[in-house]
Amino acid sequence: MDDDFDCASLSDAQLIASLKACVEDERRQTVKILKRLNEVERRDLFSKKRYSSMFAFCIGELGYSEGAAARRIHAARAAKNFPLIYRRLSGGSISLTAVSLLAPHLDDENHRGLLDRCAGKSSREIDRILSEFSPRPAPRDSIRHLGTAPSPSEIPGDDASGALPFSGVSDSALTEPQPMSSGGEAGQKDDASSAPPGDPGPKEGERVSVTFSADQRFVDRLERARQLLRHKYPAARFEQVLADALEALLDRVDPFRREARRASKSRLASEQSSDGSQNPARAGVVSGESSGRTIPARLRDAVWIRDEGCCAYIDDEGRRCESRDFLEIDHVVPHALGGSSDDAGNLRLLCRAHNRREAARIFGEEFMRAASDRAARNRISG
Numbered sequence: 001m002d003d004d005f006d007c008a009s010l011s012d013a014q015l016i017a018s019l020k021a022c023v024e025d026e027r028r029q030t031v032k033i034l035k036r037l038n039e040v041e042r043r044d045l046f047s048k049k050r051y052s053s054m055f056a057f058c059i060g061e062l063g064y065s066e067g068a069a070a071r072r073i074h075a076a077r078a079a080k081n082f083p084l085i086y087r088r089l090s091g092g093s094i095s096l097t098a099v100s101l102l103a104p105h106l107d108d109e110n111h112r113g114l115l116d117r118c119a120g121k122s123s124r125e126i127d128r129i130l131s132e133f134s135p136r137p138a139p140r141d142s143i144r145h146l147g148t149a150p151s152p153s154e155i156p157g158d159d160a161s162g163a164l165p166f167s168g169v170s171d172s173a174l175t176e177p178q179p180m181s182s183g184g185e186a187g188q189k190d191d192a193s194s195a196p197p198g199d200p201g202p203k204e205g206e207r208v209s210v211t212f213s214a215d216q217r218f219v220d221r222l223e224r225a226r227q228l229l230r231h232k233y234p235a236a237r238f239e240q241v242l243a244d245a246l247e248a249l250l251d252r253v254d255p256f257r258r259e260a261r262r263a264s265k266s267r268l269a270s271e272q273s274s275d276g277s278q279n280p281a282r283a284g285v286v287s288g289e290s291s292g293r294t295i296p297a298r299l300r301d302a303v304w305i306r307d308e309g310c311c312a313y314i315d316d317e318g319r320r321c322e323s324r325d326f327l328e329i330d331h332v333v334p335h336a337l338g339g340s341s342d343d344a345g346n347l348r349l350l351c352r353a354h355n356r357r358e359a360a361r362i363f364g365e366e367f368m369r370a371a372s373d374r375a376a377r378n379r380i381s382g
């Protein structure tokens with residue numbers, strides 16, 4: 001409704017009073033939204049739709065930004081455990097952002113005191129209060145677009161001859177200072193920390209800043225890899241070392257690459273065969289007989305490739321889930337009910353949420369509720 005005319009006709013005092021009434025209404029609506037989000041999660045409705053998480057649901061179905069979705073999910077889960085939060089939000093003594101910052105730190109003993117202390121405080125003040133009793137959280141894993149900045153090798157003074165000081169916090173002059181963690185999303189964890197769905201990724205020539213925290217063992221292995229790669233990359237920048245490491249990893253775990261390798265081996269074998277020099281051991285690599293519920297490696301990879309490395313769940317509106325995380329191979333007819341493990345037609349890729357949903361459909365609602373409760377407990381304790 002366009003109420004511009006109404007606003008313009010109000011006196012100053014009426015305008016302020018009307019605005020305050022709207023804000024109070026907004027707070028009540030926020031509480032209603034949090035309660036409904038909790039119920040949607042309890043009923044697992046996001047996975048009935050095409051979404052693999054509440055986070056994806058809030059963005060795709062409700063149109064929230066990533067930050068807005070994360071704040072509401074964290075606040076809703078916290079308020080479910082500590083209903084006092086609903087009253088404080090409704091009364092305006094604490095904001096949604098504040099609750100999402102506090103959420104990971106609240107427990108039965110401290111929640112009332114912390115909510116009292118943080119009443120009316122800014123995000124930065126709340127950050128300071130939280131740092132008193134818990135170590136500063138490690139930075140979230142993140143990928144930030146930098147535009148078409150030059151790569152470190154193009155920056156004067158960072159040429160290949162100069163060994164990089166490893167004790168520094170970054171591997172190049174490109175790394176920018178971290179934004180204040182009081183931006184309202186510091187409490188993000190689990191699903192909210194992944195790259196935004198639908199992010200097109202960097203364009204050709206564009207640089208990104210990748211931030212994550214690691215333990216000493218990771219640092220030791222990174223340093224060891226840098227030492228071993230000095231001949232290949234004298235500067236041994238993190239990007240070069242990790243790019244090589246990722247190539248080696250993907251060669252091992254990526255079904256598409258494994259299948260390409262098998263195809264090339266198979267071609268080689270058939271060429272040798274036509275020469276009359278086939279190696280029987282090599283030919284055996286490409287065959288795989290199923291035994292029981294074990295899915296032959298080659299069939300497993302074929303299912304990955306057919307389903308394009310994406311969850312194959314289609315909701316009742318005909319929309320396919322877009323999740324590429326936590327994918328598992330699912331038996332359409334379960335092995336326990338006589339379903340085949342060596343027929344691609346009985347196999348498909350499903351994300352964890354939809355795998356669980358299918359299991360619940362087949363094995364019963366009780367199973368689904370128990371699994372959902374378990375998952376919620378893990379999220380809270382995790």
Ligand SMILES: [Zn+2]
Nearest residue numbers: 311321351354
């Ligand atoms: Zn899915």
